[in-house]
Amino acid sequence: MQDTVTAIINPADEKGNYVEGEALDKLKQYFQTGAVRVKAATQIGSSAANIVSDTVAKSLLYGDITLPGGNMYPTRRYAACLRDLTYFLRYATYAMLAADASILDERILSGLKDTYASLGVPIEPTIQALQAMKDVVTQRVGTEAGQEMDVYIDHIITGLG
Amino acid sequence: MSIIAKVIAQSDRADRFPGSAELTQLQDYFNNSSARISAVQKLAANQQKIVDEGSQRFWAQCPNTPSNRGDAQKTALCQRDQGWYIRLVSYCVLAGNAKPLEDIGLDGMRDMYVSLGVPLANLKIAMGCLKSVALGLLSSEEAALAGPYFDQLVRAF
Numbered sequence: 665m666q667d668t669v670t671a672i673i674n675p676a677d678e679k680g681n682y683v684e685g686e687a688l689d690k691l692k693q694y695f696q697t698g699a700v701r702v703k704a705a706t707q708i709g710s711s712a713a714n715i716v717s718d719t720v721a722k723s724l725l726y727g728d729i730t731l732p733g734g735n736m737y738p739t740r741r742y743a744a745c746l747r748d749l750t751y752f753l754r755y756a757t758y759a760m761l762a763a764d765a766s767i768l769d770e771r772i773l774s775g776l777k778d779t780y781a782s783l784g785v786p787i788e789p790t791i792q793a794l795q796a797m798k799d800v801v802t803q804r805v806g807t808e809a810g811q812e813m814d815v816y817i818d819h820i821i822t823g824l825g
Numbered sequence: 826m827s828i829i830a831k832v833i834a835q836s837d838r839a840d841r842f843p844g845s846a847e848l849t850q851l852q853d854y855f856n857n858s859s860a861r862i863s864a865v866q867k868l869a870a871n872q873q874k875i876v877d878e879g880s881q882r883f884w885a886q887c888p889n890t891p892s893n894r895g896d897a898q899k900t901a902l903c904q905r906d907q908g909w910y911i912r913l914v915s916y917c918v919l920a921g922n923a924k925p926l927e928d929i930g931l932d933g934m935r936d937m938y939v940s941l942g943v944p945l946a947n948l949k950i951a952m953g954c955l956k957s958v959a960l961g962l963l964s965s966e967e968a969a970l971a972g973p974y975f976d977q978l979v980r981a982f
Contacts, residue, residue: 665834669827673916673925682869682912683919691919692862698855702848709842754842758833761843761851767833 667762704809723796756816765819773823828921854921864967865915882954890947917974949982
């Protein structure tokens, strides 16, 4: 995976340069957001299960999907949905810390659409849940960190669409 | 790989969110980021000076060495490599860990210098001289950030 710092160091090394000028400014900007990122990761990590429950309550729980014949029925499939939403939340948090989406492409999105298609997991409700997750996360971590998380949750949504 | 990438990779391997010790580590890393930046700026601006003064100290301790035998081309090459190691240390200061030094400058380093006929024991002294000149130019906070990577460099030789 790549992160912002590595993504700045590697091209400098390719040219035998120090990290300076624009590249150093970019790094400074990232460093300035570091405290917000770490705080958000702490809050999200310590309440991940609640975030996922709230996300489901906000998006899927009261729909047909949890009824017999729906894709969150029976309990085994409900649990699988919780697990996947937890994955999405965890990887979006990693990407937010790194300020780099590449880990989402590598670890989440690569092959996901095919896997979901073969398992019969519907994309539309997944996206609905991810949209709800953005709101739930923002409520917990505040607007600034929430906007940053939105970038990476949106990246997953785009990748699924 | 940076300290951030490292924390993410080890969390990912264990299928969990970053733990509180890891997050504290990242918080510390971000807290002293302005000293990281200023340390790197000083190393970049003074690379030539560090190499020149380091060479003088090195040759005083170790006069019979390939870079001090009157072959200007060889001297330039040795000093170029020394400058590169200062640059790699600067990457480590930014990354918050030693991976840039290890991946770019230490993996395979012994084989390379043995094949070039440069004595590793002499290089170890040279790197120690670079370290002492470089740290002398930094504030104590900056030196505390860069010092461990210079130490690792010296140990590697």
